[in-house]
Amino acid sequence: DVKVTQSSRYLVKRTGEKVFLECVQDMDHENMFWYRQDPGLGLRLIYFSYDVKMKEKGDIPEGYSVSREKKERFSLILESASTNQTSMYLCASSSFSGVSTDTQYFGPGTRLTVL
């Protein structure tokens, strides 16, 4: 069974703190993604990675960085958390198909509140 796990379901941090969100998948997927989901704005892609140590910016990378040292793990880092980064953070993974479509599987989400 497909499994994407995230380190925390709920997290509360203070402005200026460095925040680490971790995501692990057990499906040997090449691609991993970090999204944030906000009411009225839908899903927005922050970063993605298509291989170990490879990363690409998504639509809203500002204020975030990522790390992928192992194939199964993709970390999202908020260098200095701000209140506008309060959101639901979703990790997803997919297998590189190289053909016509890929199915992304999502984790349970981390609801981050920055005070």
Next chain:
Amino acid sequence: DAKTTQPTSMDCAEGRAANLPCNHSTISGNEYVYWYRQIHSQGPQYIIHGLKNNETNEMASLIITEDRKSSTLILPHATLRDTAVYYCIVRLFSGGYQKVTFGTGTKLQVIP
């Protein structure tokens, strides 16, 4: 990706089939129809996808019209746990990566 149109909300009686429609009139020939759902405060869950033929898995059935301009997701025996927002999206993977973009979806309420 082609745009999709779904009803904002629907009710379904527990135990009955839930039929969720989706219009995607501008779909191109090599775009897939995907369905996800999101239960409140949880991550989106993949349900099913298809290109031309009808598809069935352990969760649902997907019926795609012959002209591919619309589709219907069928949950054969809805339970209270099926209460969620259901997203129909159209995707083409052209190599590299492709983000998932959700519209507003259909809020399905399963009623006891």
